[in-house]
Amino acid sequence: MREQGYYSLRTGKHAAGGKLDLAAAKRLFLSIVREFDERGFLQNAFGYECVDAGFVPGTLGQDIHGRIFLALRKDNIWPPWTYADDYSEDDLFDVVEFVFDHIAKPTEGRVHDYSNCGWHTYKADAAAGRTEFRDEVNQVLRIYAEGYELNEAGEVFALPAESMKTLVAATLPIGTDESVGGRVEAARRKFFRYGSSIDDRRQAVRDLADVLEFLRPSAKEALTSNDESDLFNIANNFGIRHHNAKQKTSYDPAIWLSWMFYYYLATIHACVRLIEKHNSKAK
Numbered sequence: 001m002r003e004q005g006y007y008s009l010r011t012g013k014h015a016a017g018g019k020l021d022l023a024a025a026k027r028l029f030l031s032i033v034r035e036f037d038e039r040g041f042l043q044n045a046f047g048y049e050c051v052d053a054g055f056v057p058g059t060l061g062q063d064i065h066g067r068i069f070l071a072l073r074k075d076n077i078w079p080p081w082t083y084a085d086d087y088s089e090d091d092l093f094d095v096v097e098f099v100f101d102h103i104a105k106p107t108e109g110r111v112h113d114y115s116n117c118g119w120h121t122y123k124a125d126a127a128a129g130r131t132e133f134r135d136e137v138n139q140v141l142r143i144y145a146e147g148y149e150l151n152e153a154g155e156v157f158a159l160p161a162e163s164m165k166t167l168v169a170a171t172l173p174i175g176t177d178e179s180v181g182g183r184v185e186a187a188r189r190k191f192f193r194y195g196s197s198i199d200d201r202r203q204a205v206r207d208l209a210d211v212l213e214f215l216r217p218s219a220k221e222a223l224t225s226n227d228e229s230d231l232f233n234i235a236n237n238f239g240i241r242h243h244n245a246k247q248k249t250s251y252d253p254a255i256w257l258s259w260m261f262y263y264y265l266a267t268i269h270a271c272v273r274l275i276e277k278h279n280s281k282a283k
Helices: 021-036 064-072 080-086 091-101 126-140 162-168 178-192 198-222 225-237 253-282
Strands: 049-050 054-056 103-114 118-125 147-152 157-158
Touching: 021 080, 021 091, 021 126, 049 118, 064 091, 080 091, 091 103, 091 126, 091 157, 118 225, 126 147, 147 178, 157 178, 157 198, 162 198, 162 253, 178 253
Parallel strands: none
Antiparallel strands: 049 054, 103 118, 147 157
């Protein structure tokens, strides 16, 4: 598939703007799952039927529907070729994550020729299966609605705004304190996780503000006193960190929390690099 898409997508002339609606996303997801099923990627977990042995269970055991209900708390959701037409968006993302957790690429097995029985998997590689499934399903998720992605941990995340993708994907310099990198990554996951609430996003922004607080002593040496003070006024004045009667709490959180998240993330990247530059000069 071309990176920039074909003519109408590349030129912005596509009637739907190149985005998928839910019905199209479900149809394409079903096609992906069917293909992986035909290649034996589901047998390790879901088992298979054999004309000689009957049903040979996988890691999910005999009662697959019971295990799925326990995991998702939902009936009438598996297999997708039976129920996908009725999936809500939440259902679709639940099944995407469930398949990710249980898919595995066959590494050993055989074709049972008798009565066209088919492929039987004996051993499989879960990591390899997840990588291939993630690559395929993300081609659909990224162009569905506002854009989503299945991350390496198997969780569906909302994609950042197009103009902010470079910032969100940027890595901190080598040598950055591990606690800083860990907190930034945790905040990113919390903010963009599918279904994240306003409180989740406020906590993610608060976590980034706490990272800046941690960096503040080092930042004082690299920044002017006015710049250093301004970095913390926004979080303190908008009810993000400390709570007091003078704080502004009537802002629209859906709008302002997004702005504050990107602002703090960019400031952390700038701070870390300024501190790194200052320290290298001091040596």
